[in-house]
Amino acid sequence: MALTGIAIFKLLPKKNCGECGVPTCLAFAMNLAAGKAELSACPYVSEEAKAQLQEASAPPIRIVTIGTGERAFKVGGETVMFRHEKRFENPPGIALLIKDNMDNTEVDARLARFKQLQYERVGLTLRPELIAIKNESGDNGKFVEIINKIKSSSDCGIILMSDNTDNLAAGLQVCAERKPLLYAATNDNLQKIIDLVKKTPAPVVVKGSNLDEVADLTTKLTAAGINDLIIDSGAKEIKRAFEDQIIIRSAALNKKFRPLGFPTIVFPFDMTADPMKEAIYASIFVAKYGGIIVLSDFQGESLFPLLVERLNIYTDPQRPLATTEGIYEIGKPDDKSPVLITSNFSLTYFLVSGYIETSKVSAYLMVKDTEGLSVMTAWAAGKFVADVIAPFVKKSNVWEKVTHRKLIIPGYAAAESGGLEEELPDWQILIGPRDGAHIPAFLKNWKA
Amino acid sequence: MALDIPRTTYSGKIKEITLGKGSKAVTVGGETSYPLYLFEGTMPHLPRIAMEVWDYAPDDWPEAALEPFADVINDPVAWARKCVSNYGAEIICLQLMSIDPNGMSRDADEAAQVVKKVSDALDVPLIVWGTANHDKDVEVLRRVGELCQDKNLIIAPVEEGDYKKIGAIAIAYKHTLIASSPIDINLAKQLNILLGNLGVPDNLLIIDPTVSCIGYGLEYAYSVMERIRMAALTQQDEKLQFPIICNISKEVWKSKEAKLTKEENPEMGDAKKRGILLEAMSATALLLAGADILVMRHPDAIKLVRETITELTSV
Numbered sequence: 001m002a003l004t005g006i007a008i009f010k011l012l013p014k015k016n017c018g019e020c021g022v023p024t025c026l027a028f029a030m031n032l033a034a035g036k037a038e039l040s041a042c043p044y045v046s047e048e049a050k051a052q053l054q055e056a057s058a059p060p061i062r063i064v065t066i067g068t069g070e071r072a073f074k075v076g077g078e079t080v081m082f083r084h085e086k087r088f089e090n091p092p093g094i095a096l097l098i099k100d101n102m103d104n105t106e107v108d109a110r111l112a113r114f115k116q117l118q119y120e121r122v123g124l125t126l127r128p129e130l131i132a133i134k135n136e137s138g139d140n141g142k143f144v145e146i147i148n149k150i151k152s153s154s155d156c157g158i159i160l161m162s163d164n165t166d167n168l169a170a171g172l173q174v175c176a177e178r179k180p181l182l183y184a185a186t187n188d189n190l191q192k193i194i195d196l197v198k199k200t201p202a203p204v205v206v207k208g209s210n211l212d213e214v215a216d217l218t219t220k221l222t223a224a225g226i227n228d229l230i231i232d233s234g235a236k237e238i239k240r241a242f243e244d245q246i247i248i249r250s251a252a253l254n255k256k257f258r259p260l261g262f263p264t265i266v267f268p269f270d271m272t273a274d275p276m277k278e279a280i281y282a283s284i285f286v287a288k289y290g291g292i293i294v295l296s297d298f299q300g301e302s303l304f305p306l307l308v309e310r311l312n313i314y315t316d317p318q319r320p321l322a323t324t325e326g327i328y329e330i331g332k333p334d335d336k337s338p339v340l341i342t343s344n345f346s347l348t349y350f351l352v353s354g355y356i357e358t359s360k361v362s363a364y365l366m367v368k369d370t371e372g373l374s375v376m377t378a379w380a381a382g383k384f385v386a387d388v389i390a391p392f393v394k395k396s397n398v399w400e401k402v403t404h405r406k407l408i409i410p411g412y413a414a415a416e417s418g419g420l421e422e423e424l425p426d427w428q429i430l431i432g433p434r435d436g437a438h439i440p441a442f443l444k445n446w447k448a
Numbered sequence: 449m450a451l452d453i454p455r456t457t458y459s460g461k462i463k464e465i466t467l468g469k470g471s472k473a474v475t476v477g478g479e480t481s482y483p484l485y486l487f488e489g490t491m492p493h494l495p496r497i498a499m500e501v502w503d504y505a506p507d508d509w510p511e512a513a514l515e516p517f518a519d520v521i522n523d524p525v526a527w528a529r530k531c532v533s534n535y536g537a538e539i540i541c542l543q544l545m546s547i548d549p550n551g552m553s554r555d556a557d558e559a560a561q562v563v564k565k566v567s568d569a570l571d572v573p574l575i576v577w578g579t580a581n582h583d584k585d586v587e588v589l590r591r592v593g594e595l596c597q598d599k600n601l602i603i604a605p606v607e608e609g610d611y612k613k614i615g616a617i618a619i620a621y622k623h624t625l626i627a628s629s630p631i632d633i634n635l636a637k638q639l640n641i642l643l644g645n646l647g648v649p650d651n652l653l654i655i656d657p658t659v660s661c662i663g664y665g666l667e668y669a670y671s672v673m674e675r676i677r678m679a680a681l682t683q684q685d686e687k688l689q690f691p692i693i694c695n696i697s698k699e700v701w702k703s704k705e706a707k708l709t710k711e712e713n714p715e716m717g718d719a720k721k722r723g724i725l726l727e728a729m730s731a732t733a734l735l736l737a738g739a740d741i742l743v744m745r746h747p748d749a750i751k752l753v754r755e756t757i758t759e760l761t762s763v
């Protein structure tokens with residue numbers, strides 16, 4: 001909710017002293033409105049004006065950070081309802097549930113899965129961020145014990161869940177330096193939570209039985225100076241939870257309704273007992289506005305698709321993901337293996353490498369930087385033509401990797417084969433299929 | 449604190465299209481709000497799932513996808529019947545994989561005879577999906593159109609390169625058309641305009657925006673569909689007010705991730721469940737973006753998505 005230059009100007013001291021770097025308060029106000037100046041550059045602005053300006057310039061959905069250091073997890077800050085309008089900013093956190101009454105073997109297995117289940121894709125590591133520790137036992141000592149265990153075993157973000165505010169306080173003392181998320185402030189414990197967080201700052205989940213109640217609670221907490229909030233709308237069925245996510249986002253963005261201007265947390269396992277269904281529900285929240293998604297357990301078969309879906313939905317629509325230029329080994333290629341070349345649009349890379357894998361023929365896949373364009377578009381734009389492919393092949397060390405001199409180019413770049421044979425006189429240029437799906441059939445006939 | 453629930457202002461409505469004929473005909477479309485935003489509008493017909501049948505025994509399906517159909521995989525008629533009787537399919541989508549000129553390249557007459565047999569064996573609506581090769585599709589779908597003239601088939605894909613010929617077949621024999629465009633809202637609109645000018649009535653048209661699965665460009669299809677719905681419902685773009693079909697299972701099950709075994713990659717978990725979830729999650733994302741018909745394969749994935757639709761629309 002940006003203010004206009006004039007609105008900002010009204011709040012400035014009007015001394016026109018120039019200490020902010022521009023000659024007049026008005027000029028400074030215009031720069032502030034355009035985001036080209038920082039309010040702190042004016043030494044004379046009143047505290048009251050500062051508060052008003054900060055309030056007005058705050059993002060409509062607050063950014064909340066859980067954890068510290070390298071693995072600090074940031075959520076919120078969204079500015080649009082639909083990803084094509086700009087982009088979704090901060091991907092939802094995926095959290096693993098661990099209860100303090102689980103036996104040691106189970107806890108260890110869960111911690112091991114939390115670490116092991118991560119995946120490399122487009123040069124990124126896809127992995128979950130958070131562990132939700134639940135005080136299921138109701139026992140203070142058990143809660144503290146398991147928090148200590150998890151804290152020392154992982155640098156993950158931590159969510160502390162207890163119905164008992166004293167236990168929550170004890171838990172917070174054990175890991176306050178990790179800036180855990182507290183679950184949850186409700187109508188019943190509000191004052192206790194305010195006192196606790198005033199003493200030891202930490203982000204807090206606000207849980208209501210409906211959105212009106214949530215708005216009430218967040219208003220009270222912000223009035224008490226506690227602003228790092230996350231919303232649990234309390235929905236226990238998928239339909240209401242889905243609708244709540246949309247209403248919360250829309251109220252914050254379209255109505256500038258501050259009491260709902262916070263990221264959310266959801267618990268799909270409260271809505272179904274079937275792990276497969278839970279995964280489907282989680283996938284709904286990845287697309288539709290979940291902030292933190294807590295899962296009852298992690299298994300590769302559900303976590304992997306979920307993390308990839310998240311990557312897809314949170315990709316900047318203006319900047320498609322690109323694969324790094326280079327030579328990729330598919331399978332276990334040797335000096336007789338085929339060499340294929342393609343563009344660095346990440347989808348192209350996935351498709352082509354996937355089809356090579358399916359063919360069971362090990363190969364070298366050369367990926368040329370085409371600024372993230374697909375083969376066809378890159379070729380049309382002159383970014384995947386003989387003049388750029390030839391130098392790339394020459395400079396690479398593919399010469400040393402294979403003894404043959406055969407280069408397979410995509411069918412869509414067939415027109416470049418003449419130019420390439422001229423510029424790479426030692427090489428024989430083979431024209432591959434247009435459609436990646438035909439790569440396996442093509443490679444079946446490969447002979448070095 | 450009473451929340452004033454924000455509501456989108458809608459000015460358009462998706463057209464209602466009836467597929468097939470008789471007591472098993474299925475109507476789709478009719479939405480007056482964004483997908484499943486039932487607090488803002490209505491969805492008189494729930495999104496439907498069309499079960500996929502191939503016109504020859506596939507040789508590249510992973511075990512998990514093959515298993516439920518192992519006994520019928522060589523017989524498209526038995527396969528389609530099994531989908532209806534065992535899995536409650538309300539629509540069948542016969543994928544004419546055999547006609548691909550780069551593959552088996554079965555000739556038009558032979559391919560059309562198979563369609564005829566399947567069509568005669570079914571009373572649920574039948575979608576017949578070609579191979580996206582213009583010449584071959586025109587040849588095959590013309591034969592199919594003639595042979596099954598009183599069947600009210602749903603014919604796909606119709607593309608800018610062949611819309612005149614395939615459009616003419618549909619008009620002549622009263623089949624419904626699926627207009628396919630390559631993940632682009634403007635091209636989708638343009639093709640619908642061309643088909644309209646050709647004389648294809650509005651009640652015989654469905655949009656195929658071209659979709660991909662999780663990990664292979666899901667986000668492109670997702671956003672194009674959201675934009676199509678936005679234009680149709682809030683900007684009165686009449687040429688986009690059609691139901692949307694997503695031929696998704698084919699994309700999922702040919703991906704590497706749906707084929708890897710657990711032994712090859714333990715971090716990716718159980719192969720069967722992973723395949724099912726990749727299919728069901730991809731379909732669910734497309735459902736949220738505006739799918740009216742999802743073409744799906746695995747019975748367990750279908751069950752998950754069908755239940756989810758019911759749960760998201762229950763009162």
Ligand code: SF4
Nearest residue numbers: 016017018020025042
């Ligand atoms: S420093 Fe402050 S008071 Fe001085 S000109 Fe700048 S804005 Fe005005």
